[in-house]
Amino acid sequence: xxxxxxxxxxxxxxxxxxxxxxxxxxxxxxxxxxxxxxxxxxxxxxxxxxxxxxxxxxxxxxxxxxxxxxxxxxxxxxxxxxxxxxxxxxxxxxxxxxxxxxxxxxxxxxxxxxxxxxxxxxxxxxxxxxxxxxxxxxxxxxxxxxxxxxxxxxxxxxxxxxxxxxxxxxxxxxxxxxxxxxxxxxxxxxxxxxxxxxxxxxxxxxxxxxxxxxxxxxxxxxxxxxxxxxxxxxxxxxxxxxxxxxxxxxxxxxxxxxxxxxxxxxxxxxxxxxxxxxxxxxxxxxxxxxxxxxxxxxxxxxxxxxxxxxxxxxxxxxxxxxxxxxxxxxxxxxxxxxxxxxxxxxxxxxxxxxxxxxxx
Amino acid sequence: xxxxxxxxxxxxxxxxxxxxxxxxxxxxxxxxxxxxxxxxxxxxxxxxxxxxxxxxxxxxxxxxxxxxxxxxxxxxxxxxxxxxxxxxxxxxxxxxxxxxxxxxxxxxxxxxxxxxxxxxxxxxxxxxxxxxxxxxxxxxxxxxxxxxxxxxxxxxxxxxxxxxxxxxxxxxxxxxxxxxxxxxxxxxxxxxxxxxxxxxxxxxxxxxxxxxxxxxxxxxxxxxxxxxxxxxxxxxxxxxxxxxxxxxxxxxxxxxxxxxxxxxxxxxxxxxxx
Numbered sequence: 313x314x315x316x317x318x319x320x321x322x323x324x325x326x327x328x329x330x331x332x333x334x335x336x337x338x339x340x341x342x343x344x345x346x347x348x349x350x351x352x353x354x355x356x357x358x359x360x361x362x363x364x365x366x367x368x369x370x371x372x373x374x375x376x377x378x379x380x381x382x383x384x385x386x387x388x389x390x391x392x393x394x395x396x397x398x399x400x401x402x403x404x405x406x407x408x409x410x411x412x413x414x415x416x417x418x419x420x421x422x423x424x425x426x427x428x429x430x431x432x433x434x435x436x437x438x439x440x441x442x443x444x445x446x447x448x449x450x451x452x453x454x455x456x457x458x459x460x461x462x463x464x465x466x467x468x469x470x471x472x473x474x475x476x477x478x479x480x481x482x483x484x485x486x487x488x489x490x491x492x493x494x495x496x497x498x499x500x501x502x503x504x505x506x507x508x509x510x511x512x513x514x515x516x517x518x519x520x521x522x523x524x525x526x527x528x529x530x531x532x533x534x535x536x537x538x539x540x541x542x543x544x545x546x547x548x549x550x551x552x553x554x555x556x557x558x559x560x561x562x563x564x565x566x567x568x569x570x571x572x573x574x575x576x577x578x579x580x581x582x583x584x585x586x587x588x589x590x591x592x593x594x595x596x597x598x599x600x601x602x603x604x605x606x607x608x609x610x611x612x613x614x615x616x617x618x619x620x621x622x623x624x625x626x627x628x629x630x631x632x633x634x635x636x637x638x639x640x641x642x643x644x645x646x647x648x649x650x651x652x653x654x655x656x657x658x659x660x661x662x663x664x665x666x667x668x669x670x671x672x
Numbered sequence: 673x674x675x676x677x678x679x680x681x682x683x684x685x686x687x688x689x690x691x692x693x694x695x696x697x698x699x700x701x702x703x704x705x706x707x708x709x710x711x712x713x714x715x716x717x718x719x720x721x722x723x724x725x726x727x728x729x730x731x732x733x734x735x736x737x738x739x740x741x742x743x744x745x746x747x748x749x750x751x752x753x754x755x756x757x758x759x760x761x762x763x764x765x766x767x768x769x770x771x772x773x774x775x776x777x778x779x780x781x782x783x784x785x786x787x788x789x790x791x792x793x794x795x796x797x798x799x800x801x802x803x804x805x806x807x808x809x810x811x812x813x814x815x816x817x818x819x820x821x822x823x824x825x826x827x828x829x830x831x832x833x834x835x836x837x838x839x840x841x842x843x844x845x846x847x848x849x850x851x852x853x854x855x856x857x858x859x860x861x862x863x864x865x866x867x868x869x870x871x872x873x874x875x876x877x878x879x880x881x882x883x884x885x886x887x888x889x890x891x892x893x894x895x896x897x898x899x900x901x902x903x904x905x906x907x908x909x910x911x912x913x914x915x916x917x918x919x920x921x922x923x924x925x926x927x928x929x930x931x932x933x934x935x936x937x938x939x940x941x942x943x944x945x946x
Contacts, residue, residue, distance in 0.1 A: 396812060419944060420944075421737075422735065422736040428718070429731060430721050436741050440741070440750055444753065444754065448802065460852040465855070465905070469852055474860045477842065490863065490867035491874075495867060506832050508820055509821055509822070509829075512820075518817070518821035519944040519946070521817055537812065
């Protein structure tokens with residue numbers, strides 16, 4: 313029974329299915345937040361994740377990965393962020409209900425009163441610091457910091473992994489070249505985060521938990537945070553084995569797993585498979601279709617959206633802010649799009665100009 | 673007439689009575705340090721915050737909504753506290769550690785073998801992981817409450833920079849044990865820098881930066897070389913990462929934290945509904 317469950321999980325697991333499942337769950341979560349913060353749903357989620365985890369821990373391989381000292385914080389982080397996502401949505405739902413009833417929000421009701429920092433706030437900080445200190449000391453006593461063999465530049469471990477908080481970026485390397493996954497996208501993440509307050513400026517919705525009025529901000533944020541950051545870290549840490557091959561959670565990391573490399577560039581699709589003429593010599597002509605697609609991707613949807621679905625957004629933000637928002641949003645979506653293209657068509661690069669190390 | 677015998681003074685051993693309260697309020701030393709009582713009135717409570725350099729990061733009074741654990745999750749304050757614990761444990765580690773290829777690994781081994789009940793390295797490593805989580809959590813909370821909105825935009829930007837620096841602090845520290853885990857994690861991480869557009873020798877556009885036949889960007893002059901102090905993760909990288917980890921980045925972080933905390937106050941304190 314348990315073996316069958318583990319086999320089924322392994323068979324189901326792949327980067328695409330996991331991403332899709334997570335995206336579906338997030339869609340449900342943000343569509344029915346009231347349901348998901350209700351008691352039965354909460355209990356259900358806790359029980360299901362608990363069952364999965366405990367069944368997992370009976371598996372030797374799963375256990376060895378999640379209890380690896382450096383991976384323990386990731387497991388802790390999943391529960392911490394899972395809890396606090398739920399918690400903030402719960403507070404938001406409560407406030408939304410209060411607003412709908414014409415009452416002040418929980419925060420608003422208390423915002424007029426002031427309390428002395430000493431003792432009220434300082435005691436909270438003290439207790440939190442104390443709890444953290446105790447937790448950290450216990451953590452340090454029970455879990456030794458890892459120390460492997462001395463550094464040896466001639467023996468590279470397989471797989472070689474970056475520190476866990478950068479594994480989302482390393483996972484992106486599957487879909488993009490290093491200049492995008494390692495340089496461009498991190499820059500976009502940082503710049504994009506910095507841009508948030510200059511795009512979302514509605515001060516009426518600040519200073520309290522709310523969901524209904526801020527769906528357009530919260531949904532993309534949860535999407536980016538959970539699916540494009542945390543999930544990729546989880547995949548990169550727990551599910552990528554030797555040669556960066558994908559393994560299910562209960563699958564043993566087999567160094568000899570053979571994965572066919574059948575990925576094809578867009579230009580090869582067009583000129584060899586469809587036109588049958590062979591690749592043109594000049595790179596510009598060869599890559600023109602890919603460049604056109606990427607140009608169209610960044611130009612046409614924003615233009616259409618500006619006069620249709622996002623007309624009000626465009627009017628509110630103005631051309632500059634709207635363009636920045638669109639570039640950021642489309643860049644964010646580029647990763648799942650590439651992921652699905654890879655899965656559906658074995659597409660390697662949309663634009664491949666190895667002459668300049670310029671592959672997209 | 674015989675003099676009346678003086679009553680013999682009985683020897684009595686008396687411990688000097690020490691009253692903490694008298695010390696604080698009556699002696700010169702105590703008054704110079706504490707200055708006021710901890711009475712249960714607002715004046716002394718206000719003075720507690722105002723006259724203490726650590727407490728005065730806070731205002732004297734805050735909105736009740738902002739002093740709730742359920743609102744802030746104390747994530748920002750905790751991040752600061754975790755940073756302080758990392759500074760303390762880091763300084764202790766520096767006593768034992770020499771950042772050279774020859775000694776680094778052995779010093780870590782020695783710390784494990786020779787320091788009784790040594791958990792300082794664990795406190796530092798797990799603390800570093802914890803700080804990343806608390807900083808992300810802080811960002812998450814600030815987002816979910818919409819607290820980045822005007823007038824707090826710029827403080828959010830500083831926060832984003834601090835978040836990046838937190839990860840860079842952890843990343844640079846990852847190399848220092850100089851074991852396989854460390855070296856190859858940094859190799860993987862820094863290999864990305866090769867591909868920096870224009871500035872990495874395998875990045876798009878790097879070939880354009882040249883005088884005639886002379887390439888300006890090659891493996892001995894690109895950003896990866898600047899980061900590692902060499903073409904591979906070796907002696908130069910270890911020293912650079914040590915300096916970045918112990919001196920350079922913490923200095924920047926402390927300065928930005930000062931700005932971050934200052935701006936919280938100047939932008940109206942912990943956010944609340946209008």
